[in-house]
Amino acid sequence: MIQSDLDLFGPSPQRLAAQTVLLPGFVLPQVETLLDDLRPILRAAPFRHMRTPGGQAMAVALTNCGSLGWVSDQQGYRYSTHDPLTQQPWPALPESFLQVARNAAETAGFDDFTPDACLINHYLADTKLSLHQDHDENDFAHPIVSISLGLPAVFLFGGMQRKDPTQRIALNHGDVLVWGGEDRLRFHGVMPVKPGTHPRMGARRINLTLRRAG
Numbered sequence: 781m782i783q784s785d786l787d788l789f790g791p792s793p794q795r796l797a798a799q800t801v802l803l804p805g806f807v808l809p810q811v812e813t814l815l816d817d818l819r820p821i822l823r824a825a826p827f828r829h830m831r832t833p834g835g836q837a838m839a840v841a842l843t844n845c846g847s848l849g850w851v852s853d854q855q856g857y858r859y860s861t862h863d864p865l866t867q868q869p870w871p872a873l874p875e876s877f878l879q880v881a882r883n884a885a886e887t888a889g890f891d892d893f894t895p896d897a898c899l900i901n902h903y904l905a906d907t908k909l910s911l912h913q914d915h916d917e918n919d920f921a922h923p924i925v926s927i928s929l930g931l932p933a934v935f936l937f938g939g940m941q942r943k944d945p946t947q948r949i950a951l952n953h954g955d956v957l958v959w960g961g962e963d964r965l966r967f968h969g970v971m972p973v974k975p976g977t978h979p980r981m982g983a984r985r986i987n988l989t990l991r992r993a994g
């Protein structure tokens with residue numbers, strides 16, 4: 781096969797743990813649609829630096845869409861139906877986000893995923909996200925679908941304890957990472973993003989994390 785190593789159909793899914801699957805380039809065909817649907821969300825609910833319960837501004841800027849949005853302030857981490865900046869409900873989850881999340885989840889072995897929350901994270905050069913667990917959701921039976929856009933990042937994927945060793949996973953523009961089931965509560969984070977300019981996204985990384993929170 782002359783063309784066997786040209787990867788004409790893109791790299792195939794990679795299983796990184798029992799119920800964790802990396803889907804390289806999975807959303808590349810939908811990137812323009814996702815960006816078209818993202819623009820009005822960002823106009824209605826701009827990126828902002830929320831404060832940790834301890835009072836520190838977070839390095840990652842964030843916003844949300846969906847019936848629930850993840851927020852942080854002096855009272856703690858939680859989901860809220862309204863944007864604290866505008867007092868308005870979060871913008872609706874676009875059909876394109878829902879479809880992509882559902883398809884990615886299914887490809888990774890999780891049927892009937894219907895997210896109600898999409899956290900949208902914005903990273904500039906040197907922005908990192910410390911190791912944490914996603915545990916503010918009601919029911920851990922649902923997976924997490926994480927879509928990477930823009931500058932590449934190194935994702936740290938650990939175990940159930942903060943001190944457990946971490947694997948380093950390269951996340952590139954268009955990649956989707958899905959984790960759930962027995963991996964749902966693994967610690968994870970993002971190494972400082974290396975400075976650069978992505979041809980489509982500029983000097984930033986945007987991550988969409990779709991979850992079922994309520």
Ligand code: SIN
Nearest residue numbers: 901926935970987989
């Ligand atoms: C998150 O854990 O909330 C986001 C992960 C990422 O940006 O890849």
Ligand code: FE2
Nearest residue numbers: 912913914968
């Ligand atoms: Fe997370």
